[in-house]
Amino acid sequence: MRVHGYSVSGNCHKLRLLLAQLGRDHAWVEVDSSRGETRTPEYLAKNPAGKVPMLELDDGRVLVESNAILHFLADGTPFLPVDPWQRAQALSWMFFEQYSHEPYVAVARFIRGWTPLDSPRRADLPRLRERGHEAFAVMERHLSARPWFTGDDYGIADIALFAYTDVAHHGGFELSPYPAIRDWLARVRATPGFIAMPDPASENAALIAASN
Amino acid sequence: MRVHGYSVSGNCHKLRLLLAQLGRDHAWVEVDSSRGETRTPEYLAKNPAGKVPMLELDDGRVLVESNAILHFLADGTPFLPVDPWQRAQALSWMFFEQYSHEPYVAVARFIRGWTPLDSPRRADLPRLRERGHEAFAVMERHLSARPWFTGDDYGIADIALFAYTDVAHHGGFELSPYPAIRDWLARVRATPGFIAMPDPASENAALIAASN
Numbered sequence: 001m002r003v004h005g006y007s008v009s010g011n012c013h014k015l016r017l018l019l020a021q022l023g024r025d026h027a028w029v030e031v032d033s034s035r036g037e038t039r040t041p042e043y044l045a046k047n048p049a050g051k052v053p054m055l056e057l058d059d060g061r062v063l064v065e066s067n068a069i070l071h072f073l074a075d076g077t078p079f080l081p082v083d084p085w086q087r088a089q090a091l092s093w094m095f096f097e098q099y100s101h102e103p104y105v106a107v108a109r110f111i112r113g114w115t116p117l118d119s120p121r122r123a124d125l126p127r128l129r130e131r132g133h134e135a136f137a138v139m140e141r142h143l144s145a146r147p148w149f150t151g152d153d154y155g156i157a158d159i160a161l162f163a164y165t166d167v168a169h170h171g172g173f174e175l176s177p178y179p180a181i182r183d184w185l186a187r188v189r190a191t192p193g194f195i196a197m198p199d200p201a202s203e204n205a206a207l208i209a210a211s212n
Numbered sequence: 213m214r215v216h217g218y219s220v221s222g223n224c225h226k227l228r229l230l231l232a233q234l235g236r237d238h239a240w241v242e243v244d245s246s247r248g249e250t251r252t253p254e255y256l257a258k259n260p261a262g263k264v265p266m267l268e269l270d271d272g273r274v275l276v277e278s279n280a281i282l283h284f285l286a287d288g289t290p291f292l293p294v295d296p297w298q299r300a301q302a303l304s305w306m307f308f309e310q311y312s313h314e315p316y317v318a319v320a321r322f323i324r325g326w327t328p329l330d331s332p333r334r335a336d337l338p339r340l341r342e343r344g345h346e347a348f349a350v351m352e353r354h355l356s357a358r359p360w361f362t363g364d365d366y367g368i369a370d371i372a373l374f375a376y377t378d379v380a381h382h383g384g385f386e387l388s389p390y391p392a393i394r395d396w397l398a399r400v401r402a403t404p405g406f407i408a409m410p411d412p413a414s415e416n417a418a419l420i421a422a423s424n
Contacts, residue, residue: 049312049350063300065307072300088275088284091303095277098311100261138261 002027005053009033010106010163011066012053013197018073018159021193034114067094070156079155086151093149093157096138104132106164108171112211113204129172136178143180147187154191162188167197170208214239217265220416221245222318222375223278224265225409230282230371233405234289246326279306282368291367298363305361305369308350316344318376320383324423325416337424341384348390355392359399366403374400379409382420
């Protein structure tokens with residue numbers, strides 16, 4: 001089993017984290033999507049959408065979309081509950097993550113760290129930050145009453161939401177108004193086998209540091 | 213079981229279509245999200261995110277996110293395969309729908325039909341149309357080789373992608389370059405128990421007709 005991913009992408013790190021915590025052997029194929037490596041003819045032949053992450057089985061079949069891959073890998077493990085209602089709630093949070101969180105929290109991070117300081121896309125940052133804070137408010141409300149997003153235990157909805165929340169500061173987000181989120185981030189970091197996402201490369205870190 | 217939904221929302225119609233095809237009894241509570249009816253204290257008490265659709269069980273528990281609800285309702289029925297790999301592919305397409313299709317195809321429709329002709333949001337339409345066509349290109353490629361999105365049979369990934377594709381013209385999309393998509397739309401409309409989404413109200417239809 002191979003994961004094609006860009007190590008500093010939260011969507012890709014989700015898979016690395018789950019696989020580490022499951023103790024599942026896999027090969028990691030580094031694909032730097034910020035340098036066009038998902039747009040080569042070879043890559044597009046496997047994944048016409050030209051995105052990471054991509055799971056490739058030994059027989060060549062591929063699966064895309066980070067949260068669909070998390071769900072596939074976690075099924076039958078303690079990272080996805082058996083109870084149908086709890087499973088549904090886990091999926092609900094994972095759709096929330098992709099629709100109401102990632103397009104703001106992850107995109108703000110990308111713009112600050114992976115586009116030039118004079119990029120016109122930076123004009124989007126105030127709106128992205130506003131919508132990102134709306135997502136954090138929803139998460140804070142949930143976490144004020146419960147320790148995890150997936151039923152009674154840590155699981156894939158937590159992994160999905162953790163990935164970009166833990167690096168929200170790269171996007172210019174301040175999490176001090178969200179004590180329940182900060183406590184939850186600490187709980188996730190303390191789970192057995194946890195591994196953190198690597199830091200961005202120095203040029204990306206420099207752009208983040210120089211951003212408004 | 214009650215579904216709270218706005219009948220002319222594709223995300224809501226997904227549930228009405230699946231429930232009709234499953235023959236499952238349910239009450240439909242009309243909530244016009246375009247008139248603030250998801251922002252009342254009563255609604256927010258049930259769903260703090262203030263969105264439709266929402267599934268409410270008889271005991272008061274609620275589930276949000278249209279595709280998570282589809283998955284919950286379809287599990288154990290012919291609308292969601294049993295095979296783990298096919299189930300994963302169905303989820304993959306449903307995440308594609310929410311990340312790479314709905315934010316362009318549905319949002320363009322909303323802007324054209326539900327915002328004033330002088331709305332500043334209309335400046336987004338060219339970019340939304342470009343990204344929507346990228347989603348259609350991915351769908352066309354898939355459908356050129358296979359009849360459905362979920363394994364070998366019609367299922368919830370088809371329902372998820374059908375909802376806004378079938379009304380893409382409301383967003384100013386022309387589907388003539390996509391013969392495989394058009395054939396698939398016709399196949400979906402011919403499935404047993406199919407019901408179409410109602411037409412937008414006359415004021416919304418008038419805005420659509422007057423839009424660029």
